[in-house]
Amino acid sequence: MANKYYFKKKNTKHYTIAFYNLENLFDTKDDPKVLDEDFLPNSEKRWNRKRYEKKITKLGTVISNIGFLKTRKPPILVGVAEVENRKVLEDLVTTKHLKNKDYGVVHFNSPDERGIDVGLLYQKQHFEVIASENIPVLVDNQNGERDYTRDILWVKGVLNTEEVNILVNHWPSRRNGAELTAYKRITAAEKNREIVDKITLEKTDAKIIIMGDFNDDPYSESIKKHLVKNDLFNPMEKLLTRYQGSLNYRSQWNLFDQIIFSNNFHKYEQGKHCFSDAAIFDKDFLKTYKGRYKGNPFRTYVGRKYTGGYSDHFPVYIRIKYNV
Template sequence: MILSLLLSSFLTFVELNCENLFDTTHDVGKEDSEFLPEGKRHWTRTRYWGKLNRIGQEILSCSSCLPDIVALVEVENDSVLHQLTRRSLLRNAGYEYLMTTSPDVRGLDVALLFQPASFRPLCYESIEVPVLPGMRPTRDVLYVQGQIITGDTLHIYVVHAPSRYGGERETRSYRMKVAQMISQQVQLCHQENVIITGDFNDYIDNASLKYLEEFSLVNVTKNSQGKNGYAKGTYRYHGEWRSLDHFFCSEKVANRVEQTYINDEAFLLDEDTRFGGKRPLRSFNGVRFQKGFSDHLPLIVKFKF
């Protein structure tokens, strides 16, 4: 029994769409004027630093122990990640990070925070998504190969698939392209311990996610619920809880899943005055600033290796 405990290790992995985590400085060539002090959202340093600390608070509340790995979506640049990990509420948590530098029009990227004692990156790559006709340049996929404390090597992909702006059907092929690109890399490189996570901008019954499942990738979070009973998904639209955020794992890793849940702590939620019930407490209601967190809730998977 003691030997079994010594040879096993728990790994807590969080995914969170931060919803427009911009700094207050213009990035040349990017459409970020909305989130500047003189922009329509009046994105001041006070609001920005408040947002950084709330994201830190949100991450820390995901588990009784410090999450080992955190995949972040909708973060603007290296400056934001440096300030999040070095100067916010996370400053003593010891996180290091890797991130993409994408051709996304607004300048948004994805990132991976990790505890060096739990996860040691061996290599990483920013994989650009080919632009299809009518499609705007989108976020790169972040690929990280790394080793956990048991010696197992993980292949992690962080995704922020193209949005549904312009219509779900009209943009469906854009998200399918992301799924095809990742599946091809997993197959070509004969990767076994695979974890794909992020905001796929699709629900479990949509084509891009079904495509991933056809390649023996398991959606281990498809039935995840809020740990406090409020949330039935990570996202709420017109009063209906569903998930745009997912974890797909190869069968070998899926067998290591101990628990999945959504972090729906009361302070992350707001009253839905139109449809009733609760909804994520986002930073803005329209253009009205309300000191919120995000329009998505964190998704958590605990593995045992």
């Protein structure tokens, strides 16, 4: 009995912060302003209400379990990518595994042509939003025309009793080749750097968390050379191996999903948060259990074939300690 009590007491000061690419979380309604035709009831994918509700219930199950074994509670902050609008996030936080967790939602519409955005879920009892803003990433394609990509979501708030800045990202894809599109992700990295510099100019000891699907690995030029300077730390560098990552493409693991933070999370101070550890949430129930893609993330569709899974990405998370 004493051991059980000690286990609970030991973990009360630990919290999880997560990021999760939700893989095309679209509603079933046609939005004439975006290219959502693939995710409608009359499309080839036959995306309907039943499939939508099944997906958000599954995603809610995942989110409620991220880091739970270590903290005995769901994550207090969850950055998300590939969501069509605010309504899908509101639906997500009212699914059976999240509805009693009192999550709030921060979301802005991005200019992305497919209509997919980023967002932030936060537990209201632990986080209070002070301000939020969407910041455009201005990149051109090879023809010199603007390539409309996702905005950066900047949220300033009070985490427990400490002010924290959160940047949620979804950088331009590698669709036309990693090397040919690298300049776009470098631009996104530089825009994050610009925001970080602006924050620290106003408050030198500001706490900052940068998370997202960067479409680049921790050692890619965009992150290693253009984003992570002496003031930032990337705990994800040690997590990517030949056998583990957050997504798998052509039998190769990548770790595009990352959480990076300011170095002051390494400092122990009373009334502040400090970093504990980082991990990929790749439990067996999130993996394809047989066939050609065995061990890969269990996704909702493979091509146009409905498989009924979760996402083509695993979530990632960090655990922090609140020093009271």
